[in-house]
Amino acid sequence: MTGNQRLGCVVAGVIALIAGSAVLLQVLLGVETVQAQGRSALDGIILVFSYFTVLTNTLVTIVAGASALLGERGGFLSRPGTRAAVAIYIFVVGVIFAALLTGLRPMSGLTLAVDNVLHRIVPVLFVLYWLVFVPKGQLRWRDPIAWMLYPLLYVAYSLLYGALAGRYLYPFADVTVLGYGGALANSLVILAGFLGLGLIVVAIDRALAPAKPA
Template structure:
């Protein structure tokens, strides 16, 4: 068990460095872009952290970093429920990118590498970390309802951000193209996807729970 704990902490530390490093580079790239457009570096930071991908990779970096430092010791960030919520969010980042966003932008060099880290590498690695190292059998069926708070708040924020700036961050939330009815319908569909995947993760958690002696 001690060896497994060390391996889990090492794995979590590697994910924290990848996610945190990817976020830092992404923020610097966005700042460079907005400064070239005559806007401020602070404005670039706001733009970068308005993306669900950047916010969620930041969350994963924090949770994974806490797990690397503390292992399975009890704290809010290391609880199975918290780690499962983070896994849910980052897996959705990877799925939405693969299904709806791949190929929408021409990228190369560092920009492409950072994009792959945030959208592909971190979602896969943290999903594997959750599967292999997060204690199982501690989640209730109501937990996915609580996990909806973060994406629901983001849906609201993205619509407010778009209304204030005239710039919508994702094509499925673009009110100028879809209207509020279409954008809200897409938001509700995405939240339903979060709920469905959350329930799947709870089912997997229960299936992998240690068997109790009869």
Template sequence: MSNPASRLATALIAFVAALSVVLRVYIVVGGVMAEGRSFLDGLVLVFSYFTIQTNAIVAAVAAACALSGRHDSFLTRPQTLAAVTVYIVIVGVIHAVLLAGLRQLSGLAVVVDIGLHRVVPALFTLYWLAFVPKGRLAWRDPLSWLIFPALYVAYSLIYGALSGRYLYPFANVPVLGYPRALGNAGLILLAFYILGLAIVTLDRIWPRQSLSGV
């Protein structure tokens, strides 16, 4: 059963996430090209960040929910929405705890940074709490949700080794060495798993009838 409030919420989230991603692409690619590097180099760089990948996923998932108003396809089913909630919450938490203040931003970049790391995580979490049907998750689900972040860890290390650019300070192999960088990655993956278990716990104790009416 479709709920206008749910569809409006997801339409707003899709718009904010997509706009934030597009503006970050514009800023990063423009900066890269100003350095004499190619458009493709800038595009690969910006989409190599977990933040951008996750916000792009949020935009796609939220758009699918807004268009269908149902929770019976891969992009809109409760398991997918819960996984995306875990990913985007981790984006916000890691930025707040480990990354905030490391770069000096100004102008439009500040607004985009807030959108990617604060507004979208908050909006999508509230959407999950308020509208996504509860009682559909299993305790094994958080393990499958680790596939995406685990693949990202592998990608980021390969990208860093090939390009010489390590995207996050806690994964900077030349500075930290592989043992410490991999240890940090393991701790972050553990955080994904623990948050996933927390999401399943909330799913079990939250009222089964969500505001979506499903």
């Protein structure tokens, strides 16, 4: 293992600890809030893990943790393609929060700190980790199609959750306000953004790939 690979493992480990700790604290805070409303702890856990932000930070924790412990030998979890996909997902978390969700809910103290870690710090750290430490030159132009599975499944789940729970997780997908047409139109725009980002990431990967011997 080269010095750069060792440093990459350390950075991945730090990111896994930060993201994992923030997810755990978010779960505890969410359960506390839900229990104060007279609902069960299980309701709180389901609610917290229904948010794309928490699910994606959990993915970051798993993938970064595997990369820290196993390096480039970690199988599927530490493949360059897997880490590129997770970099896209967590980047979208940061972008959507900054563009559409900032300031919608008043927060302070630990709640605000955890929110900033999940929406701001982890996205920046993991995208930089991908740029600096993940080997380049192994992505294919068809990879972004496969990477769409996670956001597609989430869109379907969030609509189902909203229909069953009577509350929607994000204002841009709130069927009670926008109708199914508006919610689906917004979802399609976001999904198109995922696909476009995937193609950009493949282009960056190829541009940063080591030069092949003549």
